[in-house]
Amino acid sequence: MNFQTEIETLIRARYPILYILSSEELRVQQLIVDIAHKRQKRVFEWSCSTGIVPAGTSIQSQKLRHPATKEPLAALDEVIEQVEPALFVFKDFHPFLARGQHAVTRKLKEIALHLKNSFKTIILISPVLEIPTELEKEITVLNHPLPSREDLSALLDTIIAEVSQFKQVRIDLDEPGRERLLQAALGLTLGEAENVFARIIVKQERLSGEDVGEVFSEKQQIIRKSGLLEYCATNESFANVGGLRVLKEWLTKRAVAFTSEARAFGLPPPKGILLLGVQGCGKSLCAKAVSNLWRLPLLRFDMGRMFGSLVGSSEENVRRAIAVAESVAPAILWVDEIDKAFAGSQSSGVTDGGTTARVFGTFVTWLSEKTAPVFVVATANNISQLPPELLRKGRLDEIFFVDLPSRDERQEVFRIHLTKRGRQPVHFDLAALAEASASFSGAEIEEAINSALYDAFDVRSELTTQHVLHALAQTVPLARTMDEQIGCLRHWAEGRARNASVPRVVPA
Secondary structure, three states, rough: OOOOHHHHHOOOOOOOOEEEOOOOHHHHHHHHHHHHHHHOOOOEEEEEEEEEEEOOOOOOOOOOOOHHHHOHHHHHHHHHHHOOOEEEEEEEOOOHHHHOOHHHHHHHHHHHHHHHHOOOEEEEEEOOOOHHHHOOOOOEEEOOOOOOHHHHHHHOOOHHHHHOOOOOOEEEEHHHHHHHHHHHOOOOHHHHHHHHHHHHHHHEEEEEEEHHHHHHHHHHHHHHHHHEEEEOOOOOHHHHOOOHHHHHHHHOOOOOOOOHHHHHHHOOOOOEEEEEOOOOOOOOHHHHHHHHHHOEEEEEEEHHOOOOOOOOOOHHHHHHHHHHHHHOOEEEEOOOOOOHHHHOOHHHHHOOOHHHHHHHHHHHHHHHHOOOEEEEEEEEOHHHOOOOOHHHEEEEEEHHHHHEOOOOHHHHHHHHHHOOOOHHHHHOHHHHHHHHOOOOOHHHHHHHHHHHHHHHHHHOOOOOOOHHHHHHHHOOOOOOOOOOHHHHHHHOOOOOOOOOOOOOOOOO
């Protein structure tokens, strides 16, 4: 049953008050007007600035206005006095349902009993849910869905038809490009999508599938307004990630998982992965690179922002952050160092009154039940602090163990970082560098190259292999000082997680 059919069914069943959660007033109102036309009913709209007027009345028109009905009690009296079958759309009525508005609450409850025996319905449209306890049994709440791919496609066709008359505007949309643009626009309202398509055309005098960055910037506004998630704009790619061949292949295969072709084939959207391993081996870099590979916005979930001082506010913040992530889906939600975020959740009842445990419970329940295409990339360094509930299959698709780079992988890391700094890798003895950097992480190799650059610049010399070897010799890698912890980590990961670099051997 689609949304319009559901609304029509409730109206026909004489549900007295419908509460539609939506930021798209005009879209919802047009849907109600269509239903009213089909059911041969009149439609009136109300706001605190206009009072009750026939739906569609121009904002400049004064002819049909009744100023007294700007007051909510007078407007509700008008509903009772109307004798013809009608639908009454009340916009942003939620402030009048807050605590202290006892007269409005009581009047609405009395009207609800009256409407059950009439052909009239009150429809409240608001982006905020505010229902007093007295009205919980009288109001039916519905969530108006965001535009579907078909809605956005129809909008795009309309815009293309309108701008086709301007010769300076070039439409360069093949089928894959159109798919990318619509994929990026999912999660926007029709108004937001129309704005961003128009901005692309005005700014570049063209419209193509390569303009997804502009769409992401529109989503960035939504993230910024929430204040709970951080939008990470990144240019990192897997070309800048040394090694991790198995992980790269796994993610590359799922790059098409959000397309219409994949849905037609029956592929479910991937849920997420946990990257477990040694610090500085590229876990966070992979989270940024997958955003670039899949052409999806990357949202950083900072657990520190979730915890509030009021009782229940932390759990509410997590729910709000999840709702924001789902509103801009498809997207990637990056939970960095999740082991530290949920450390102590099992002893939370003693240490913080159970707040961490409740926040963790809210998060893992969402992981199990989420249907929105939000791909979670969680990173962790310490398995001893990971709650076992997080590791259960069904919450995440796979657990990858990211170990220290092998000899060949270290050569690749040197090649990447030397190239990023404008040096030709062929002028360096990569084999010797890889040999001298045994047990080094990727981050430690990068830092050694930076130190070598300082040394070379200090003596006004070009960077050489000897400079880098000297810097490596001066560094004590973390793997030596934390040898026991890394050994325990490898032991735990064996048989429990996939190695991100080495393919799993399947017995014959």
